[in-house]
Amino acid sequence: MRHLRVLGLETPLLQKRLIDSWPVVAGEAIARYTTSLRIQNQTLYVRLSVPALRADLSMRRQEFVQRLNEHVGSQVIADIRFN
Secondary structure, three states: OHHHHHHOOHHHHHHHHHHHOHHHHHOHHHHHOEEEEEEEOOEEEEEEOOOHHHHHHHHOHHHHHHHHHHHHOOOOOOEEEEO
């Protein structure tokens, strides 16, 4: 990872790993209703096709932050916003 850090590629690689891990961490049922994921300023933005899921997932956002960061082995995000 040190070589990637020098090249400025470590953060984008970790962000991609975190986004790719969403179906594993969130579960296939939630991933099925996820239409897009993006990271900006250490916040993961999750767009959902079912508005009713937003409230439930918003209450669990710190759990998701912790589990996603643990999955990639680094502090990549600090918050999640569900749209």
